[in-house]
Amino acid sequence: MTVEKASGMALHPRVERPYARTANLIKWFVGLSLVAYTALAVVHTEFNPLKLLAGAASAKEILSEIVRPDWSILPLLLKLMNETVEMALIGTLLAILISFPLSFLAAKNLMLGTVAGRVVYAMVRLIFNVLRAFEPMLLALLFVLMVGIGPFPGVLALGLHSVGMLGKLFSESIEAIDPGPVEAIQACGGNRFQVIWYGVLPQVAPTFLAFSIYRWDINIRMSIILGIVGAGGIGYCLLQYLNLLQYSKVSTAFILILIVVTALDSASAWLRTRLGQR
């Protein structure tokens, strides 16, 4: 089949593509534009490795402080790190609570049967997409303005963004279920609720749990960053040390973040593989 097609093409070269010349011109134009834009970007971003080397030399003082972390602030940092993890936890739980019920309304296989179902499906999908489009950083800035500096705006920002992410992942795993058991529950005389609760939920529960843990993991890292815009936790503290040029304290914070994030990362990976094997 492919061979026939290929030989056919060879017999009638370019006959089927009268716009080949124009297409070629466009290709060249797009290619050259991309190269030109990249060159411009190098200039605009002042990309210069030499500058980095020079900077490193002048940062000797900073480096000498960084290699001597100040362990006296460890108790305070631990408390703030804990706050960061808690922010991520509450934000993720909030997201799970909202996206769990909504995700069923955003699953094609459950909703496309009726006109009303289609409308609800489209609306919930839209909500998820919009929420995902808002970066947590932007949301955090907004909420800091609304409710003031502290961990609460961070929780709200993480929560809302995660609703979009989890909702999408949850509803996609609902769409991937085996319809057989669902039909069996129907045939047993199950009502609509039972069909969802006994036919769909057991099939998606492990995936839902894995996605949730993964999201918490991501949110811990994100909440450190959110601190920098005033949304509490260790990030906020880190920003203050940077502003006050207290590099040995910055160093302690960095080390702590590195250890905690790595530990939680592998813990969540381990948990998720356990779920996968179950």
Added chain:
Amino acid sequence: MPNLVCQPKIRGMPGLLVVDNLAHTYPDGTKALRGVSLTLTRGEIVSVIGLSGAGKSTLLRCINGLVHPTGGSVEFDGQAVGWDAGSLRYLRRKIAMIFQHFNLIGNLSVLSNVLMGRLSYQSCWMQPLYSFSKRDREIAVTALDRVGLLNEWDKRASELSGGQQQRVGVARALAQEPRLLLADEPVSSLDPLTADTVLGHFVKIVRQEGLAALINLHAVELARKYSDRILGVREGRCVWQGPPDDLTTPVLKRIYGEEYDG
């Protein structure tokens, strides 16, 4: 082609299931059923045979409303079946179904799967909690014992072999305390030896409990061996029915087409 056969009600015994001129056209225009009539009496085991695509699955699924018939009527236990949610729920409580691919919930335990047969009896407030009354649990345990899998009750359903999974499917159906069992190619995904054992076991239980069964079968041999009566379906119509002994080669040619050899 007119319907060749419409089984009269057996003397004095009202039909448990009376299907009259049942038709179904799928939304894409496929005429899967073109008017099938049949009667099942209590304690009767009837097999449906026919080529794949003949409409056997559609027939079974129209009877318990998984597919809404587009024509004809179904009468169960003397009552005409309506297709609203309420009467379907009652109907499906009394008519259990067994599937080719078992349709168990692999993540749940064997016993939980059997308990699914009690869903239509589960009280409202217990529904979200995955909890069942003592009576429901006793019935499920009895059903599991009936198929000889009581020892495996807390295994995950997906850990069982194919034959065992189908026995769980049978237990789930029995737990409904049904009057009629519908089985859609119940042993087609099992190896021939297991298929015979599982089907034999199933038929034995149906007989002991005095239930009726309508079974779609792929293998003519199994139909001959286990049923009281056989129905031949071709292109959405019932083209033959009779006792297993009357299932001769000319009849099989009528059901399966002239190419049939066996």
